[in-house]
Amino acid sequence: MKEKHCWQFIYDCLRQNRTVALLIVVDREGSTPGRVGFKMAVAEDGTLLGTIGGGAIEHRLVNQARTKLKHRDFSPLWQRLIHHKAATINTNHSGMICGGTQTVVLYPCQTGDLVTITELLQSLENPVSGKLCISQAGISFLPKQPQAETYQCRFESEYEWLYEETVGLINTAYIIGGGHVGWALSRILAMLDFHIIVLDERPEVSTFKHNTEAHEKITVSYKAIRQHIPEGNQNYVVIMTPTYQADELVLRQLLDKKLRYLGMIGSATKINQIIQSLQQEDIFPEKLPHFHAPIGLPIGSHTPVEIAVSIAAEFIQVKNTATDTQEHPDT
Template identity: 40%
Template sequence: MKFWQHILSNLIDTHNVYLLTVIDNIGSSPGRKGFKMLVTEDGFIFGSIGGGLMEFSLVEEAKKLLQDGDLKIFLKKQLHQGHKENGSGMICSGEQTVVFHPLGAQHISMIKGILDCLQANNRGVFTLTPTSIIFSNEQLKGQFESKINSAQDWLYKEYIGFKNTLYIVGGGHVSLAVSDLFVTLGFHVVVVDNREYLSTLDLNRSAHQKLVVDFNLITNYISEGSESYVVIMTSNYTDDEFVLSKLIRKSFAYIGILGSTSKLKTIWRALQKKGVTASELNVVHAPIGLAIKSQTPYEIAISIAAQIIMIKNRNQ
C-alpha cells in the first residue's frame, strides 16, 4: 500500500512519476513479474525491479526522461548476461522485460481507486498496454496475464489487492510484532481477542482490522480457504485450546499455535479427550514457527513469518 501512497503524494504535489514494472522474466532474473518501482525527477525512488547495475541504469534513464519532459510508454528487455546488446551488466543468466509508464495528474483518480481497493481488502486488475494504464474490476484466471508480440504489441494484467489474510487470535505483545511484520509482507492482517480495553490491542497500529469478540463465535470472524492463515496466541492455554477446538476441522492454508512443548501436550491431551484425532492435530504447526530459538516478540514473529512464507510459496 505504501508504494501506491508514495505515487499518489507525488502526483498530488504535481510531480510526474515514472512507474517501472517487470512484465516478464525468464530464468535467474533478479526482477520477477510484478516487481515495481517508482522514480521521480528529483531522484526519489521506492520499490525495486531487481536491484544491482540493471536497476541503477534504468532508474537513471527514467530520471533523465522526466527531467527532459520526454514522457512516453515503452518497454525494455534486459539480458543478465554481461555487457552484450541489451545486457544489464549482471551475469545471473536470466532476462526480464520492464515497462516504463509515465504517470501524471490525470492518473490521480486511478491511484486513489487502487488505494481504496487495498484498504477494503478487495481486488482489482491493473492493466498496462502500449497506450494506456487501467484499473478495473475485471477477473483473471491467475495472478498475471501477459503477452509480448513486439515492442509495439504487448499486454500486461495483474491482480492488485491483498491475496492472503493472516488471522491472529490474541492481541498481546507477540501479536504486535507479528502484525508489524506481516503487513510489510503484504498480508491483510486481522487481530481477534476476547478482552476489552487491552492496551497492546490499542497500541497495534499495523493491523488492518482489530476485533473484540466472544471466542464462542470465533468461526464467524475467520474465513476458510487457501488464502487464510491462522496463528493462535491467546493469553492463556484454556483459550488456546478452546479456539483450536473451534477451528481445527476448518480448512486453512496454515494454522499454528504458540506455546511451549509442555503446554501443547496438555492442550493435545484435552483435545483428544474431546474426540480430536491425531491426524487432525498433525495439521497444526506446534510449536509455531521455525525452530531458531526465538526469544523476543520480533524473533518469534520472524520464525512464524519464515514458516508461513515457506508454506505459501510451496503451494504456489
C-alpha cells in the first residue's frame, strides 16, 4: 500500500531522529501532474518516497523541503502553482504547461507528530477509516470520523488554511468466487489500496486456500451471500462463481443493494441468458448504472491475470471518475 509506506517512512525517520517533511497535493483545477491526495516524504539526507506528480514542480518543492529541514524551519506552508505557458512573471508559475493549477502543502514533521502518525498507521493496518487534518497549527487524526467527501480544503490566507482527508482502506472489493481469476484480481487490487474480501462456499479450492493477498476470506454458502455484502459507495463487488447458476443466485441477492460497482464475469452469451431470465420477472439489472457485465474493460484478455487486469482497470475507471466529480462538483 503506497499510502501506508509513505507514513511508515515518516514514522521511521522521526523515531531515528532524522528530519523529514511531507508534501501533499491538497487541491487542483484542470490538468495537473498530481492528483489531490498524492503524497511524498522528503528526508534531509536526500531519501525520497512517493510522488506529487513528478517533473519540475516536484523537483522544486523537494529542494524547498530540504532547505527548510536544513535550517530547522518547521513552519508549514502552502503554494498554489500555475501550469500555464501564458502565466506572467508575477505569478507562481511552475515551469510546466499542463494547463491547470495545483496547490501543495509542505509540512515539516516533528517528533511531536509521532502519536498522530502512529494512529494513522493503525488505521491503515486494521482498517479503520478516519479524518486526517493538516493546518498551520499542525497535524491531527480523528479515527472513525470519516467525512462525506474524501478531500476537503479551505484557504483563507497564508496562515489560515485547513486540509482534511479521509484516511484508511475505504475502498473494499468483495470477490465472490475464489478461483484463478479471483486470486489474480486479489494480487492486483492489493497494489491499489483496496481492502480485499474473498467469499466462497468451497473451502477446499486451492486458489482460495492459498490466497494470501486477501485481507479476509469467508467461507459461506452462495445462498447466504447477501448478509456479507454491506451497502456503501466505497464497495465494489465482483461475481465469479464456478457456475452460471450460482452467478445468477448471487446476483439476485445483490441487485437492490446500493454499491459503487457490481460486476459479473462471463461471456456475452451467458450474461444475456441470465439477464433474460431476470427480465421475465420484470427485473432489469442492465438498467442499473453501477452494474457491469461482462465485467472488465475490453482489452482482449484471455488468461486469468489478463482478465484480472481488465477488471482492475474498470475499478480504477469507476473510482477515478467519482474522484474527479468529487474534486470538481461544478464541472
